Amino acid sequence: MRSWVQRSTRLVGVTFLCMCACLGEDETSASIRATLRRTAHGIPHITAADYRGLGAGLGYAQAQDTVCILADQFLKVRGERARYLGPGTNDANIDSDLTYLGLGLLTRAQAAYDQQTPAVRELVEGFAAGYNHYLQETPPSRLPAPCTGAAWVKPIRGVDLLAYHLDLSMFDSTAPLLGYLAHAQPPGVNRSAAESPRPPALTSPSRETDLGSNGWAIGRDRSAGGGGMLLANPHFPWEGALRFYESHLTLPGTLDVYGASLLGVPVINIGFNRHVAWTHTVATSSHFVLYRLTLADDAPTTYLYDGQRRAMTRATRTIDVLQDDGSLRQVTRSFWRSHHGPLLHGPGLEWSTRTAYVIRDANEGNHRFAEQWLRMNTARSLADLAAADREARGIPWVNTIATSATGETRFVDASRVPNLSAETVAAYHESLQHDADTQALAAQRIVLLDGGTSRDEWVRQGGDPSGLVPLADVPQLLRPDFVMNANDSATYTNPAAPLWELPFGYETHAPTQGRISPRTHMNLALLTERGAASASGSDGRFTREELARALLDNRSWMADQLREAVVRRCQAVDSVDVEGVPVDLTRACHLLATWDGRFTANRTGALVWREFLGGFSAADLVDQGALFARPFDPARPLSTPSGLAPAPDAGPDPLLEKLGEAVSRLTAAGLRVDARLGEVQYTRKGRQLLPLSGGLGQEGVLNVVGYSPANSTLLPRTERGPVLSERTGLTAQGYPINNGTSFVLLTEFTRSGPRASALLTYSESTDPASPLSSDQTHLFSQTRLRPVLFDEADIQEDPALRITRLDLRPTER
Numbered sequence: 001m002r003s004w005v006q007r008s009t010r011l012v013g014v015t016f017l018c019m020c021a022c023l024g025e026d027e028t029s030a031s032i033r034a035t036l037r038r039t040a041h042g043i044p045h046i047t048a049a050d051y052r053g054l055g056a057g058l059g060y061a062q063a064q065d066t067v068c069i070l071a072d073q074f075l076k077v078r079g080e081r082a083r084y085l086g087p088g089t090n091d092a093n094i095d096s097d098l099t100y101l102g103l104g105l106l107t108r109a110q111a112a113y114d115q116q117t118p119a120v121r122e123l124v125e126g127f128a129a130g131y132n133h134y135l136q137e138t139p140p141s142r143l144p145a146p147c148t149g150a151a152w153v154k155p156i157r158g159v160d161l162l163a164y165h166l167d168l169s170m171f172d173s174t175a176p177l178l179g180y181l182a183h184a185q186p187p188g189v190n191r192s193a194a195e196s197p198r199p200p201a202l203t204s205p206s207r208e209t210d211l212g213s214n215g216w217a218i219g220r221d222r223s224a225g226g227g228g229m230l231l232a233n234p235h236f237p238w239e240g241a242l243r244f245y246e247s248h249l250t251l252p253g254t255l256d257v258y259g260a261s262l263l264g265v266p267v268i269n270i271g272f273n274r275h276v277a278w279t280h281t282v283a284t285s286s287h288f289v290l291y292r293l294t295l296a297d298d299a300p301t302t303y304l305y306d307g308q309r310r311a312m313t314r315a316t317r318t319i320d321v322l323q324d325d326g327s328l329r330q331v332t333r334s335f336w337r338s339h340h341g342p343l344l345h346g347p348g349l350e351w352s353t354r355t356a357y358v359i360r361d362a363n364e365g366n367h368r369f370a371e372q373w374l375r376m377n378t379a380r381s382l383a384d385l386a387a388a389d390r391e392a393r394g395i396p397w398v399n400t401i402a403t404s405a406t407g408e409t410r411f412v413d414a415s416r417v418p419n420l421s422a423e424t425v426a427a428y429h430e431s432l433q434h435d436a437d438t439q440a441l442a443a444q445r446i447v448l449l450d451g452g453t454s455r456d457e458w459v460r461q462g463g464d465p466s467g468l469v470p471l472a473d474v475p476q477l478l479r480p481d482f483v484m485n486a487n488d489s490a491t492y493t494n495p496a497a498p499l500w501e502l503p504f505g506y507e508t509h510a511p512t513q514g515r516i517s518p519r520t521h522m523n524l525a526l527l528t529e530r531g532a533a534s535a536s537g538s539d540g541r542f543t544r545e546e547l548a549r550a551l552l553d554n555r556s557w558m559a560d561q562l563r564e565a566v567v568r569r570c571q572a573v574d575s576v577d578v579e580g581v582p583v584d585l586t587r588a589c590h591l592l593a594t595w596d597g598r599f600t601a602n603r604t605g606a607l608v609w610r611e612f613l614g615g616f617s618a619a620d621l622v623d624q625g626a627l628f629a630r631p632f633d634p635a636r637p638l639s640t641p642s643g644l645a646p647a648p649d650a651g652p653d654p655l656l657e658k659l660g661e662a663v664s665r666l667t668a669a670g671l672r673v674d675a676r677l678g679e680v681q682y683t684r685k686g687r688q689l690l691p692l693s694g695g696l697g698q699e700g701v702l703n704v705v706g707y708s709p710a711n712s713t714l715l716p717r718t719e720r721g722p723v724l725s726e727r728t729g730l731t732a733q734g735y736p737i738n739n740g741t742s743f744v745l746l747t748e749f750t751r752s753g754p755r756a757s758a759l760l761t762y763s764e765s766t767d768p769a770s771p772l773s774s775d776q777t778h779l780f781s782q783t784r785l786r787p788v789l790f791d792e793a794d795i796q797e798d799p800a801l802r803i804t805r806l807d808l809r810p811t812e813r
Helices: 025-029 051-078 081-085 089-103 105-115 118-137 158-169 175-182 369-377 382-392 422-434 436-443 518-528 544-552 557-570 586-594 606-613 654-668 775-781 792-797
Strands: 015-018 032-039 043-047 212-218 229-237 244-251 255-262 270-272 276-282 288-296 299-305 308-311 313-322 328-337 355-361 398-404 409-412 448-450 476-479 482-485 575-578 581-584 628-630 642-644 681-685 688-691 723-725 739-741 743-750 753-760 802-808
Touching (some): 032 051, 032 118, 043 051, 051 089, 051 105, 051 118, 051 158, 081 313, 089 313, 089 328, 158 369, 212 398, 229 544, 270 743, 436 448, 518 557, 544 743, 544 753, 557 586, 557 654, 586 654
Parallel strands (some): 015 802, 043 244, 288 448
Antiparallel strands (some): 212 229, 212 276, 229 739, 244 255, 255 270, 270 276, 276 398, 288 299, 398 409, 743 753
C-alpha cells in the first residue's frame, strides 16, 4: 500500500475503497485519504494526514452505523421532510420544513462558511465526502432499517453540516419553541393554514426529565496516582439525533483524542487526549430571553421602540409537499421578525392586536460550534481549554468540567448567556412583583423583558458584538481536589469553596431554586465522605475502579436519608386506607426493611421505594415539607434537608398514605410489590428485553435511566403504554427505558499516559441487524464497563481489529 498509510503488524480484514480507480495525477493530489480501524464493539480509530481525511473517516464511520438518523437530520435542516415524506401527522412535516426555512439555518451557514477556520472547513468537507462515499457504495435497497430504500437518504455538503450544528446549538433555547415560531401570524390574517394544530401549551425546558449529566474532575489531592481523573456520565436520549458516537481521532503530531460526539459533529465533544480530559453537563443558565412588544394601534406588524414606530420584517418561504397520489403541492408561509428576533404565537404567548412576543437566542448566531471543540481536542493544558472558551466562545448550553495530567481541575459555565444591565435586571425583578406574564414565564424558568426599550438590550462589553456575559464574569472554579456538577447551579461545584455570587441568568433555570437535587446530594456525598466504607476508600483517594463503583453502585441518597425512618413508621401499622379502601402495608414495609437502598436489577424493595417517592412533589424532595423535617440550609448543603417529617398528633399519617398509594399503583399496574427491579425496568433490543439497573434523578441515583418521548427524528422509537404515574413513568409494562446514562467515560492520567474505561450504553450502531446495535447494551445490563484502547500497541493487539483504507474525492462544499 502507499507509504502515507501507517502499516499494521496484523492486518485483519483489510479493504481499500476508492471512488475512482483511474485517477489522474491532479485528481490524486486532491484525493481524501484516511485509515479506519475498528476494534472490539466497532469502535472506530481514524488516522489521517490532514483534517479533511480525518473528517472523511468519521463521516464514513458514522454513516455506516447511523445513516438513517443522520439523513433525517440533514433532511430536517434543509426543510425537505414534507417533500419526501408527505405532510406528516397534523402537518408536522410542513411545520418543521417551513420553520427551519424561516430560521434560515442553511442561509446562515452559507454566509458563515468562509468565516470558519481552514481546519473546520476541511473537517466538514471531509465528513460530507465520507458520508457521501458510504451512500455511493451502498444501494438504497441495502440501507439498514428503517431507511431501507428511502429516496430521502441523499448526499450532503459541508454547509449542511454547519447548518445542523446551528440546530444543535439552539437545542436548549429556540428548539423547544419551534411550534410557536411555526404558528406566528399576525391577527387579522387567516391563520388556519399556519396553525392546524396549534402548538402545545408552553412548558418548561426539557432539561429536567430528558437531559442531564454527572461530571466529576478529580485533582491531585484526591487521586490515587496524583494525576487528574474524570468521570463523564451524560444522561441523554438513546434514540434520535442526540445519541453519542464513540471514536478515536488521530492526526499525527497534531491531534490524538478519544471520546464521544453527538451525531454529525466531526470532533470529540466529551473525551480526553494525552494532556487533558473534559466532560459537560447541561447548564442551568439561561441562553435566551423573550421580549414582549407593544404594537401600534393601527398595525399589528408594527411595534413601538423607544417611543418610535418600527416595522417587523417579513420573509416568505415555500415548500413542496408530497401527496398520496405521488404529486407535489406547494405550501407558502410568511415568517416575521423584530430586530430582537423571530415572532412567536401559541398558548400563553398569543400575538394579538396589542401585544406580540419574540425570542432572542444567544445561539442563533453561534457559528463557532465545531471550532470550540476542535480547540479543546488539541488542548495541552487547562489554560488551553480556557483559551478555547475565550477565543471561540462556541459552547452553546453546557458546563465544562475538566482535569489535566498534572492533577488540576476546572469548572466553568462558558455557555452563551445574555449580558443584561443592572437596570434591566432591576426592572425585571420589579415586573416579577406585579406582571402576570413575567410571573407565568418565570415559573417555566423563562425571562421576559420589555421589547420596547433600548434599556433591555443585551450589553456589549470588551468588543464582543454578541452581547454575552464576559468570560471573566462567568462562574468558574479551579481546585486541586475536585469540581463537579449534576445540573444544579454552579454554587456547590465544590462545597469547600461555594460560588455565592452568580450573575443574573445563571440561576434562572435552576429547578431547585437555590437548593440542590437528590442527585447532586448523592454526587457530593460520594465525593466528600471519608472512611473505609466511603467511595474513595480509607485513603480518601480515588482509583478508576472506585470511580466505576461510585457511578454504578446505584445507591440512592433519598433512601440513605429516609428509608430507615419510613420503615420504623410503617412497622407500627398493618394497613392504611387509600380512598376508603384498606391497603395492607406489611409486605411493602418488610421489603423496604430488607432492601439495601440500591437500585440494582436484582433488588427487591426498590420498586416500592420508587413509587412511594413518586407520590411527593419535586419541592418535597429538596426542602422541609411533607418528607423532610428540617429545611435545606445553604450553609450546610451536605447535611440538609434532613430527618423524616413527623407524624401528625391525630388522624391518618399522610406519609403512610403515600406508601399505601404506592402499593395500590403497583397493584393497578399488575406488578408484584416484591418484583425485582430488573423484572420491570428494561430496554428492548430486537425481541430481547434486557433488565437494567439504575434509578431516577429524584431518587438521588447517579446512574439515571428513564423514558423520554423526545426524539427529533421521524424514525421508530420506543413506545410505552398509558402512564399510571407521571412522576415515575410507571406503566402496566413496568418501566421501559430509552433515556439516561448514555456514554460513560472514566479517565485517569498515569505516569505512562491516560488510561480509561468506557461504555456506550445503547451500542454504536442503530442497524437492528448488526451485532453492534446491542453488544454494549448487554454489558450495561450486566453493569460492566470495557477498557478503552487508546495506545497504538493496544489497538494493534486487539483480536477484533478490522482495517479499512479510504481514498476518495472531495465533495461540494
